[in-house]
Amino acid sequence: MLSGLSAGAICWFNSGCSAYKRLTNSEPELAKINALNFVPALYCPHYNSDPERKAKLKEIMRETTEIALAFDDCCAIEIVDNEYRILASNKTANAYRVFWKNGMFQEEIIEKKDTYSPIDELLKK
Secondary structure, three states, X not given: OOOOOOHHHHOOEEEEEEOHHHHOXXXXXXXXXXXXXXXXXXEEOOOOOOOOHHHHHHHHHHOOOOOEEEEOOOEEEEEEOOEEEEEEXXXXXXXXXXXXXXXXXXXXXXXXXXXXXXXXXXXXX
């Protein structure tokens, strides 16, 4: 089993939207960082609580063909083999599929359910 919150979750994906530069730079800046490539998507935590996060993710996604999975605080993804489900400890917390398609920015809420779904369906445009 693999798990993590925030940057600890980013590590399992191809890449992530991270505030790591805030640790070394006085200017707050979000950036795309590379990760371990276990899950073929970009991971974005704190989608609802960091006011810069949505705009920066939109900018990052313009330059890539991959899907981003963005998570509000109190929301997570559980992946077992090739299936996933979205979990939330707060009813208003959501997970989103974020990508550009045909020049249009797409942000779709991922349904929370008790059953697992194929991860391949989640990761295609």
